[in-house]
Amino acid sequence: MDWGLSNRLSRIIKSDGRTVMLAVDHGYFQGPTFRLENPKKTIEPLLPYADAFMLTRGALRSSISPKFDTPVVLRVSGGNSIVGTLENEEIITSMKEALRLNVSAVAFSIYVGSEYEHQTLTCLAKLIDEAQDYGMPVIAVTAVGKELEKREARYLALCCRIAAELGTSIVKTYYCDDFEKVTGGCPVPIVIAGGPKLETDFDVFKLVYEALEKGAVGVDMGRNIWQHDYPIPMIKAIRAIVHENATAKEANELFNKLKKEKK
Ligand code: R5P
Numbered sequence: 001m002d003w004g005l006s007n008r009l010s011r012i013i014k015s016d017g018r019t020v021m022l023a024v025d026h027g028y029f030q031g032p033t034f035r036l037e038n039p040k041k042t043i044e045p046l047l048p049y050a051d052a053f054m055l056t057r058g059a060l061r062s063s064i065s066p067k068f069d070t071p072v073v074l075r076v077s078g079g080n081s082i083v084g085t086l087e088n089e090e091i092i093t094s095m096k097e098a099l100r101l102n103v104s105a106v107a108f109s110i111y112v113g114s115e116y117e118h119q120t121l122t123c124l125a126k127l128i129d130e131a132q133d134y135g136m137p138v139i140a141v142t143a144v145g146k147e148l149e150k151r152e153a154r155y156l157a158l159c160c161r162i163a164a165e166l167g168t169s170i171v172k173t174y175y176c177d178d179f180e181k182v183t184g185g186c187p188v189p190i191v192i193a194g195g196p197k198l199e200t201d202f203d204v205f206k207l208v209y210e211a212l213e214k215g216a217v218g219v220d221m222g223r224n225i226w227q228h229d230y231p232i233p234m235i236k237a238i239r240a241i242v243h244e245n246a247t248a249k250e251a252n253e254l255f256n257k258l259k260k261e262k263k
Contacts, residue, residue, distance in 0.1 A: 004135025008104045011071040011171055012052045012137070013189060018242045021191060022050035023222035025107070026074040027059060030082050035227045038061035042226050048198045049235045054107055054139075054220060056141065057093050061101075061255065071104035073139060073220075077120070084146045087111035091123050095130045105137040105169065111145060112159045123164065128167040135220060137169035139220075142195075146173065153178040160186040172220045183215030190216045194224035201234070201255055203238035208241045218242050233258035 001009075013019045024043050026033040036042050039055070040063040047053060054073035055064075074091040080097045098106050108127055110120040124140055131138045140163035144150040151174045160171045164186050173182060175192045184192050192211045194227035197256055200205050204224045210244050211219070219238060228234045240246035246254065 002135050005132075005137055005169070008071075008135060009137050010105045011209065012073065012161070012170070013029040014051055016068060016215055017182070018212075019031060019051045019191060019218035020239050020242050021073065021218065021220035022045075022046055022047070022053040022225065022235070023193065023220045024053055024059065025055045026222060027079050027146040028075055028078045033223075037224075042231075044068070046226065046231060046235055047238060049232065051168070051218075057101060059095060062183065071105050072101065074098050074101060074103040075108075076106045077108040077141075085116075086103045087114040087116040089116070089120055089123075091127055095136065098132060098136060103136075106131060107139040107141055107172070109141040109143040110159065110163060111143055112162060113150070113155070113166050114145060119160065124163070124168070125166050126245075129225045130239065132167075135250060139170045140166070140168040140170055142171060145177075149174050153181040157185045159184045160190060164188045170217075175207050177214075179211060179214040191218050191220045192216050192219035194219065197223050197227045201228075201237075202217070202248060202252050204234070205237060205241060205255070208238055209246075209248040209251070212241065224239075228254075230259045236263070 032158045047068050050070055052071040052073050056075050076109050077089040077091040077094050079090050080088050108124050142159035146164055153176050153202050156173050160173050163171045170189050172191050233255050237251040240254050241251045
């Protein structure tokens with residue numbers, strides 16, 4: 001692997017081979033999502049606890065101080081919205097802009113099985129060709145659109161493998177039953193999204209723990225962290241699972257302790 005690409009990746013996936021990425025890119029198609037209405041207020045307090053954070057150039061420039069050292073993953077696909085055709089994404093940010101913003105990776109969503117499968121996959125391939133010239137890692141997001149039934153191993157394994165075959169450095173997908181079939185068929189590291197806020201805190205810790213047990217290298221999680229009343233204890237407890245091998249039960253105990261101590 002070229003030095004630049006390898007160096008950028010090592011800023012995101014830490015020396016233990018794992019990562020806690022904070023996903024705060026939701027506004028690009030959802031608008032002012034609950035508790036992300038003011039990006040600066042939500043994101044900046046969490047940055048010291050994230051290994052990387054993922055957002056658009058607009059949110060980065062308008063809301064985040066350039067003095068933060070946390071690596072940036074720049075979302076470069078979009079052009080869609082929740083009230084339009086969700087799957088109709090293309091490249092919305094150039095490689096030149098990604099380099100200008102000094103980001104550590106770029107992220108692009110693919111919609112396998114949708115009307116926009118070919119468009120999103122060929123855009124991803126073109127993005128990777130360009131990114132290779134500059135040593136820029138590409139993260140593919142295996143988006144499932146509004147069809148929740150697609151969150152099953154057979155489908156997600158297909159999406160992840162296709163993304164890896166096209167040359168992505170990391171794949172972001174959803175956790176599902178038989179998740180080992182997804183990781184087992186994907187030759188590049190996988191991180192999981194959290195999805196909508198789960199019922200209990202323990203559900204979140206269990207999701208992270210099981211995903212790691214079944215081969216994920218970490219998370220790229222959003223709503224289950226920053227929509228929580230206690231986002232900092234939440235991300236700290238998730239870090240304990242990812243970087244300190246805590247169990248879901250231990251993470252839950254840590255979370256309750258930090259919550260009480262207001263840390
Ligand atoms: C969706 O395409 C976005 O990339 C989000 O960043 C992603 O869904 C992860 O966030 P959450 O954990 O809130 O699902």
